[in-house]
Structure formats: C-alpha cells, structure tokens
Amino acid sequence: MLRLVVIGIALIALGFALLGLAALLTTAKNAAVAGGAVGCVLVFFVPICFGGGAPEAVYIGVAVAAVLMFATAVLQWLLLKKAAG
DSSP: OHHHHHHHHHHHHHHHHHHHHHHHHHHHHTOOOOSEEEEEEEETTEEEEEEEEOHHHHHHHHHHHHHHHHHHHHHHHHHHHHHHO
16 A cells, blocks of 8 residues: 555656646747646645646636545445445
C-alpha cells in the first residue's frame, strides 16, 4: 500500500511540474496558449483544481469535479445505509 501512495504522490508532483514547465515555456516564447488542460485532486471532500489555457477548460474541470464529489457522497451514503440496515 505504501508503494501506491508513493506512486500517487510522484504522479501529482509530476503533474504540477509539467504545468509549471508549460507556463514557463509559454511565457518565454511569448506564445499564446491555444489549448487547455485541467486537473482536479479530491482530498477528502475538498477539490483542488488547477488548469492552464482556456478558461472554459477550467470551468468544465470544476463542473466535473463537482459531479464526481456528488457521486462519491451518494455512493458513501448508500454504502453506509446498506451496512446499517
């Protein structure tokens, strides 16, 4: 299990590094960002969303994170209801 935690943290760090590198490369060339990318990490019930590029991509990412949080809450409620009854 500890191995999976280390892999997960490494992937998160790699994602942040790639996002920072993309921002640095874009500003160095004075190029406009045509695409977009967004990522959301769910820590307990707090979504941490980050993105780069078009603002629409960030809005879509936050909306997807909200839907996933709602689905997780419903699933947990159903599992707790089944375990109690």
